[in-house]
Amino acid sequence: MPITPFHFGPGAALHTLAPRQVSFLAFCAANVVIDVESLYNLVHHREPVHAFLHTYVGATLVWLGLAVLFWLACRLQAVASRTRLTLRAVALGALLGAYSHVLLDSVMHRDIQPLMPFAAGNPLQGLISLQALHWSCLASALFALLWMGVRGRWSSGSR
Template identity: 55%
Template sequence: MPVTPFHFGLGAALHSAAPKRVSFLSFCAANVLIDVESLYNLVLGQHPVHAFMHTFVGATLMVVATVALFLVLRSFASKFWLPNPFGWQSLLVPPVALGAALGAYSHVVLDSVMHADIQPFSPFSSANPLLGVIPLGTLHLALLVLAALGVAVVGLRSLHSGGGNAS
């Protein structure tokens, strides 16, 4: 399924471990941007569904695109009024870049475990050594547990500090 929320569990855990260093918003944005390709291929009935953006080379381009999109939107927001949910306009580039990189590369790894049409090392290799290394149910459960832990840590930290963390 394109834009699966399972990926976000890892992002929640990573953000909760380093909230000032890892942007959860850019983690999610990179994941969604990568899956635009899959949605496009599904709608048009093209194969493979998981193509170029589901490679480490494609993911690298999505990291750059995510950071560029953030910079463009932040510049636009300074000239025009844009909503600022989760305080995204005050995020710094390093956490946005790290969140995007973790999101994009983990997306390729996680999808490589579960989708046979992915060639994560393309154009250098058509092999997918990650396919099936973890049973799908175990993978989904681990991502749900990570999501619960991440949300719990962020929630407890927010209650303790009396405020929220930038995403």
């Protein structure tokens, strides 16, 4: 995939760089929704494992669906009064999560056709090694953790 948690590293990095603009929760939700399709296909022995939601058209629907669900939830007073998230941050987090998921998985999996229905094939497959892909995801997670630690120390006044 790389398995869904690997996708969270880039999202954590994006969120730490722009915490008010990018919802990490929405980023993660988009990744999980996309991989639910793959899990279903694996369990039911369906090919390709990475199907419609692993295309940019499918990812666009996931992004829009999450944004609409958040918008609808915020129309409920109980939800609106308890959240500090904005529709813009959720929409951007879901967009970045969905599209980065397709991008990262396109590098790794042969069965993805990210540009369908407009073009067949996967021009990104094998662009970088799997090891480099996994390490970059882990490095982005480590960056996020370090940056949060630095920012926390700085904002608390201790140096």
